[in-house]
Amino acid sequence: MDDSPEALAQLLSDAEHAIALTGAGMSTESGIPDFRSAEGMWQRFDPMEVASLQTFLRKPERFWQFHRPRIDMLSAVAPNPAHEAIAELQRRRVLHSLVTQNIDRLHSRAGSTDVIEVHGSLSRGECLQCQAMTTLEELVVKADGAADGVPRCDACGFQLKSGVVMFGESLPAAEISAAYEAAERADVILVVGSSLQVAPVSELPSIVRRRGGKLAILTEGDTPYDSVADVRLRGKAAVQLVETVAALDASQQRN
Numbered sequence: 001m002d003d004s005p006e007a008l009a010q011l012l013s014d015a016e017h018a019i020a021l022t023g024a025g026m027s028t029e030s031g032i033p034d035f036r037s038a039e040g041m042w043q044r045f046d047p048m049e050v051a052s053l054q055t056f057l058r059k060p061e062r063f064w065q066f067h068r069p070r071i072d073m074l075s076a077v078a079p080n081p082a083h084e085a086i087a088e089l090q091r092r093r094v095l096h097s098l099v100t101q102n103i104d105r106l107h108s109r110a111g112s113t114d115v116i117e118v119h120g121s122l123s124r125g126e127c128l129q130c131q132a133m134t135t136l137e138e139l140v141v142k143a144d145g146a147a148d149g150v151p152r153c154d155a156c157g158f159q160l161k162s163g164v165v166m167f168g169e170s171l172p173a174a175e176i177s178a179a180y181e182a183a184e185r186a187d188v189i190l191v192v193g194s195s196l197q198v199a200p201v202s203e204l205p206s207i208v209r210r211r212g213g214k215l216a217i218l219t220e221g222d223t224p225y226d227s228v229a230d231v232r233l234r235g236k237a238a239v240q241l242v243e244t245v246a247a248l249d250a251s252q253q254r255n
């Protein structure tokens with residue numbers, strides 16, 4: 001099979017249960033830096049210093065100093081044509097499940113439904129001590145009103161976190177099971193904008209392939225699965241996915 005949007009469109013339309021797994025590269029064209037590219041965030045920050053459970057527990061001011069401006073940045077951006085193309089593939093029932101490592105909510109804002117957010121989401125605040133929940137808006141008001149910038153729980157006074165999973169924290173069990181169930185049913189998995197270096201999500205392509213399913217990868221950088229991919233697209237996610245939708249239209253018109 002050749003490595004073109006037409007080949008990806010063919011793979012997806014031949015599938016009975018196609019799923020997508022997306023990563024940070026999906027949102028770089030919305031202006032959110034990814035983690036591991038040359039301009040990625042981990043070139044400028046040490047993740048264990050700014051985004052870990054350990055820092056959250058021991059130095060909540062440091063954690064919130066990094067996290068609070070990120071909430072504003074992530075709230076100010078908009079979905080890009082890659083998110084819109086994925087939502088369109090879901091609407092057409094070409095894609096049956098969507099698993100994302102992104103916490104930016106851009107898939108939902110582009111119209112995707114039932115998004116499985118395996119690394120959590122920015123959409124809420126939580127207390128790790130008494131499990132109270134807040135809205136994102138309440139979390140921001142509390143952070144901005146605190147002298148040290150740390151939002152605290154009304155019920156127990158402990159520092160609050162957002163719904164984003166921190167390094168050192170467990171991934172949400174329900175979302176991880178949903179992602180595995182989707183992969184176990186899938187005959188095609190399309191990976192977009194992920195380096196496939198973060199477990200356990202990086203195992204989803206193996207689960208699909210073990211059962212004879214096909215793998216398509218659309219990511220600028222290298223991944224450990226490149227040599228076994230059935231379709232391997234490089235280049236920008238937005239351009240390639242818009243062309244994939246156009247290729248589906250063209251093949252429907254021919255038939």
Ligand code: NAD
Nearest residue numbers: 023024025034035036102103104193194195220221236237
């Ligand atoms: P990663 O940074 O490891 O890999 C991103 C990949 O996407 C790289 O291979 C890069 O070359 C590629 N890429 C960048 N821009 C692209 C584009 N426009 N088109 C196609 N490919 C592009 O990211 P990952 O695999 O998602 O790593 C997982 C971690 O990143 C997760 O923990 C996730 O929560 C987190 N993350 C999320 C966001 C977000 O919510 N937008 C942002 C940064 C990091």
